[in-house]
Amino acid sequence: MSLQEVAIAVPSASEAADDSVKGLFKWVQGNADLLSGAVGGPLVVGTLTPQRNGMTLAAKDVSSSFFGIYKQVFSAGFFAGWRGGSIPVIAAVPQFTAIGPVYLMCEQQIGSPTVSMFGASVVESTFTFSAQRRNAQIQYNATVPAAQRVPQHSVYRLLGAGYVPHVFRNMFAQMGIRLFSPHSYEVVSTLPGIRSLNERSKLFASDLASSVVAATLSMPFNHMFSWASCTPELDKMSYWRRATAMSGWLINNYREQGMRLLGRDLLIRINYTAYLFTGYRFVERLMVDFSQGSL
Numbered sequence: 001m002s003l004q005e006v007a008i009a010v011p012s013a014s015e016a017a018d019d020s021v022k023g024l025f026k027w028v029q030g031n032a033d034l035l036s037g038a039v040g041g042p043l044v045v046g047t048l049t050p051q052r053n054g055m056t057l058a059a060k061d062v063s064s065s066f067f068g069i070y071k072q073v074f075s076a077g078f079f080a081g082w083r084g085g086s087i088p089v090i091a092a093v094p095q096f097t098a099i100g101p102v103y104l105m106c107e108q109q110i111g112s113p114t115v116s117m118f119g120a121s122v123v124e125s126t127f128t129f130s131a132q133r134r135n136a137q138i139q140y141n142a143t144v145p146a147a148q149r150v151p152q153h154s155v156y157r158l159l160g161a162g163y164v165p166h167v168f169r170n171m172f173a174q175m176g177i178r179l180f181s182p183h184s185y186e187v188v189s190t191l192p193g194i195r196s197l198n199e200r201s202k203l204f205a206s207d208l209a210s211s212v213v214a215a216t217l218s219m220p221f222n223h224m225f226s227w228a229s230c231t232p233e234l235d236k237m238s239y240w241r242r243a244t245a246m247s248g249w250l251i252n253n254y255r256e257q258g259m260r261l262l263g264r265d266l267l268i269r270i271n272y273t274a275y276l277f278t279g280y281r282f283v284e285r286l287m288v289d290f291s292q293g294s295l
Helices: 005-007 013-030 032-047 049-060 066-073 087-110 113-141 164-173 176-188 197-229 230-238 239-257 259-291
Strands: none
Touching: 032 049, 032 066, 032 230, 032 239, 032 259, 049 066, 049 087, 049 239, 049 259, 066 239, 066 259, 087 259, 113 164, 113 176, 113 197, 113 239, 113 259, 164 197, 164 230, 164 259, 176 197, 197 239, 239 259
C-alpha cells in the first residue's frame, strides 16, 4: 500500500477532532434538561448563598430589620456572606435535575403538573435537605455565642426535623415557573414598557413576577424548615409534636410581631426565591433554545 493510500485510509487529526465536536454538540442537544440542572442550578444557588443565609438568621431573629439581617450575614466581611455555601452548590446539581428532567418525566407519564411537582419536590429534598440544613446550622453558629451554638448534622443524615416543610417549600417555590408563568406572561406582556421588549425579555419578566408569587406562598414552609434546622430539641420529638411545635412557633411569631415581621420575612424570601427560579429558568430556556438550534 502506498503512502497516499494510507493517508486516505486513516482519518486526519482534524477530522477526528471535528467528529468529536459534532458528537459533543449532538449530546448537548439531546440533554438540554440535564445540562440546565448541572449548569444553572449550581450557578444560581452559589450566587445567592448570602440570601439563603439571611433566611436562616431571620427564622431565629424576630427583632432585626431586613437590612439588619443582611448586616449580620456580612458581619465578618463581604466574602463571609457565602459561608457554608459549598455543599448546597454541589447538591444543586441533583436538586435542579429534579426540578427539570424529573418534573418533565413525571408530567409526561402522569399528566398532572401538581402531582409531578410533588414528586419532583420529594426527589429534590432527598438530595438537598441535609446539605441545606447543615448550611443553615453553619450560618447560625457563626452569629451566636459558643454557648448557643447548635450541633451540625452530617450531610449523610437525609431525614430529620424540618424535612416535610422542606418538601412543601420546594413544591410551592417551583409553582412560579411551572404553573403561574404562562398566565403572568399574558399580563406582563400588556404592561407599558414591556410590550416593546423582545420575546426572551418578556419571558424573563413573567418568570420573575410568577416567582415572586411562588416565593410568597413558600415562605411559611421555608421559615419552619430554617427554624427546625437550628432547633435541636425537635429531633427528640415525635412527628406529631414536631408539626405542632413548628406550626405553633410560626403562628405565635406573627401574632405577636404583626405585619412588620411578616413583611420582613416575605421580602427576605422573595429576595432569594424569585431570583433563584428566574435565573434557573433563564438558563433552562437558553439550553433548550441551543438544543433546538434557535439560540
